[in-house]
Amino acid sequence: MRWLRTFGEVVRSGLTIEETRLEPLLALRTAAGVAIVVGLALWLVSPAYAASAALGAYSAGGATFQRTWRPRKVIALAAGAGLAFSTLVGYLAAGRLVTFLPLLAAWAFAAGMAWSVGSTAGIVAATTVGSMLVTITLPTSVGRALEHAGVIALGGVAQAVLILLFPIRRWGAHRDALADALAAVADYARRLRHDPTAPFDPEPLMTARDAAAVTPSQARTRPSVLHGPRGLAERIRPVVAALADPDIGAPAEGQGRERARELLDAAADVLDAAARSIRRGAPVQVPAESTDVLRVDEEHEVLEGTARQAAERLVELLGEAMEIAGSGGPRGEPPTLPGRAKAQFLVRPTMFRLVPVVARAVRRELRRDSPVFRHALRLAAVATLGYVIASRLPLGHGYWAPIASVMVMRPDFHRTFARAVARLAGTLVGVALATGMVRALGPDAYVFGALAVVSVGLSYTLIRTGYAYSQCFTAAYVVFLLGMGGQGLEQTVPERVWLTLLGGSLAMLAYVVFPAWETPRLTGRLADWLAANGRYAATVLRNYAEPTREHHADMRTALLESREARAAWQEAYDRAKQEPVRPRGLTSREAEEAQEALKGFGRAAMLVESYAPPADSPFAPEAQRFAEALEADTAQAAVDVREHRNPDWRRVGEALHEWEGAAAGDRSQVARRGAELQKQALENLATAVSRTPLERDVGSAREEHRVAAAMTVEGDGSEPVRRGG
Structure with missing residues (x-):
């Protein structure tokens, strides 16, 4: 029942409208880039080259819609270059399965590891795998492979030039x-x-x-x-x-x-x-x-x-x-001057200096328990397995199955399943609409090319509305490209549907067989957040006790680390609520109570920060002692929480008692009140997570029954109300 319930939520999520804000001017400019390269290739060369040009321009244009702070023209150029290189390398190894499959597996693994840098890198890298699978079927020689790679790269150049010539809402x-x-x-x-x-x-x-x-x-x-x-x-x-x-x-x-x-x-x-x-x-x-x-x-x-x-x-x-x-x-x-850049802004490495940054990020994720590493392994396995299975089926265009898998797979369960459902739904609707139009209009390469461009524009327009709705027009765009190439739709359209279903099913099955659940990691994420919050609160009190420039800088660094730990916890907590597995270590109610306690702890530290004294204030030894006790106890408590032991605040209690017994004229009344609020929040945290092993097992079972009962009562077709996280 848990899996059925979760799958129902996945279906709703995959078909949900995510954002209603549209960006038609950006979509029009990007679609114009596709139209330019497709039109020129169709007019000057052939439909096969027009298909390559369409792939490069479409994928490079789609990359510019990803959430990134780098210039869009740089993203378009990088995407076009990556697509072209993957096409050429894929063709050189495409003669036999014994050479192509290892390359495909390695390329897909690298694309999966690209998520260690960020979602934009991971998504763009996945498109290069699709490029390798599609365009190796087009050239007939190394020279032609070079030509197709150049045409694909030209699509990225065209998008970059349009961005440069027609900037839309720069910055x-x-x-x-x-x-x-x-x-x-x-x-x-x-x-x-x-x-x-x-x-x-x-x-x-x-x-x-x-x-x-x-x-x-x-x-x-800027x-x-x-x-x-x-x-x-x-x-x-x-x-x-x-x-x-x-x-x-x-x-x-x-x-x-x-x-x-x-x-x-x-x-x-x-x-x-x-x-x-x-x-x-x-x-x-x-x-x-x-x-x-x-x-x-x-x-x-x-x-x-x-x-x-x-x-x-x-x-x-x-x-x-x-x-x-x-x-x-x-x-x-x-x-802002070039020579003084480092003193004026937060530095982002250029594309050329990004290599060591990427290497360090990938090295950090090369471990068995990393969701990114497990995603890369799944991606490599599914891409190769899907290609082998589809190539053995009595269907053409077998590459559609691994492409569907690669494009829907994400490092987490919910997005992978939701995108698989959305891709299948969008493909069915888009293929049906486009097939009807193709049959009604008859064979005409230029008309189909124009319809492909219109579909691209609509796909870009809806790219942030929901994957299903954007995929609908992407599927129509592929059908029009096939019609432009003169391929028989009676065979290719059903093939596309069946192979998309196969690819999506393989992607979902891969996550079930080799998952990366966040639920078991909740305790570790909570411990990391507790330790980071403890360091932040301690640095705030040290700055209060002895206001110096060094302490202020330490406070800022600790605040940023605390926010990162909180964001990691929140992401894991949100994903865990969507997973069809039993709570482990923390029930959803315990996790919610612990979260509220740590929010209160961080808020108390923020209140003390707002009343930081000027630099010439006298030293406050009580605040310093409490800071040391707080940092020591929270660091030890983080270890205790991770190892399922009950935390203890003995040193914090003793330091606060000494502070309360200090002279009545102590200037640090605000800091002392903040310390009291912090100790209260820590006690709330201990109440939330302190349980015996037997109580924890019973609590997990009760939590499962409680959620099932709530879902049964609310299972009238409306959105369920989630209680306790």
């Missing part, structure tokens, strides 16, 4: 990433008005940081407005949290709370205005009433103490945000 993705970060903090401020302890997902800030890393050539042309606001969003987030918190900020009730709500609402308006300005490149327009609210009257201000300190800091930061967004860059910022 648009970077603007969106920065605007999303500001909008996320604005939404956070609004939620804090009603829930002073509301959680914050740092993913938009992480994305904005990733987008801020540029190469030296990009730094010379708009100045993309330099400063990300740092402001990072600084504003803890300040609004501190202002809203009833323990160390505004009082829980009364005029002070109403004043805090007014400030939070005004802050959200300013941040939203700055986000719109950055996204659209337009002037900042802040409502006048919000500007009036942000004036702190020294005489009539109702906020006092730390709450007033947070309010004044918030007003100061929001003023900087309006100034940067309105003027295009921070005041007095020097221009």
Whole structure:
């Protein structure tokens, strides 16, 4: 029943509309690149060369739609070169199975390992495997193979030239990433008005940081407005949290709370205005009433103490945000010069300097328990097995089966199965529609070429709407290419459907036989997040105890590591909820409670960070001792959680007791309150994960029965409500 239930969710996910935002201008430009190379090849040479040109232009164009911060023209050129090289190498080994199959296996394994660099590299690498499988059937000699490889590379060049000549919303993705970060903090401020302890997902800030890393050539042309606001969003987030918190900020009730709500609402308006300005490149327009609210009257201000300190800091930061967004860059910022690049921006290696980075990333994933490594093994096995099986069947175009497998396989279970379902559904619909049009129009290579280009444009338009809908027009595009080549559709169209079904089935079966489940890894991910959070909280307290530039830099580094650990946990947790396996180590309820506890722990550290003292403040030894105890206990607790032992906070409790017994005039009242919140969060974590082995086994069984019962009650065709994670 668990597998049937999971497969039902997979089907719904594969057919779900993911994003409603379309980018028709980008789709039109990319489809124009396909039209140019296909039209020229069809006019000057032959349909066979037009098919090669279509493959190169289509795949290179599709690569430019992937989420990447590198220039799109560079991605198009790299994709075209990779497709051309795989075509040539594949043809040289295609004479016999004894030479081609090992090459195909090695190439597919390398394409799978490309996921260690990122999803864009993995997806583009998978298309080169498809290129190797398709185009080795076209040339008849080495010379012709070189010609076809050149034509394929020309498709990538054509896409790059169009991007260079007709730029559409240059730096648009970077603007969106920065605007999303500001909008996320604005939404956070609004939620804090009603829930002073509301959680914050740092993913938009992480994305904005990733987008801020540029190469030296990009730094010379990057708009100045993309330099400063990300740092402001990072600084504003803890300040609004501190202002809203009833323990160390505004009082829980009364005029002070109403004043805090007014400030939070005004802050959200300013941040939203700055986000719109950055996204659209337009002037900042802040409502006048919000500007009036942000004036702190020294005489009539109702906020006092730390709450007033947070309010004044918030007003100061929001003023900087309006100034940067309105003027295009921070005041007095020097221009970005090639010789000073490293001091001006986060460095992203160029394509030529990326080789050692890729080598290190691949080396880290070359281990048996790595999802990327297991994905690469599955990809190699399925590609070769699918090619052998399809070549033995009484069907032509056997390469469609391994291509279907390669294009749907992903390192995780849910996306692999969802894409397999989506590809089959899209292929059935697209083939049916295109076949009807081909039969109605009759044989005409130029008409079919035009229809192929139209299908490409629609596929690009819907590429972010859902894989099934984009694949529908991709399947139609292939049918029109076959019609352009004069091949009989009575045989090729049914073959395509059956071989797509075979390839998708092999991809799903491969994951069942050799899975990489995230469910057993949840305990390790939780331990990593706990240790990273402990280091971050300890560095915050050390910076509070002795404010120095070195401690501030350590705090920033620890914060980034904590976010990465949280993102890894969240990704594993989301995948585990979609897997058809029993909970191991942690039930879903325990995982959710532990997650909430660690979020509270990180939030307490963030509150202390927002009140960091100036550099000339006296040393606070109690904060230093608590930081050492906190780091030691969380490091040991991470080991205990990983090995299924109950964590212990003895040193943290002793250090906090000593701190509470310190002199009443201790200036670190805010830090001490933050330490109390941290200890409370750690106790909540211990409550969530501390169980005997027998209790854990019984809990896993109860969890399985609880989920099954919930799904039975809610199994009326509506979307099930997931309780407890």
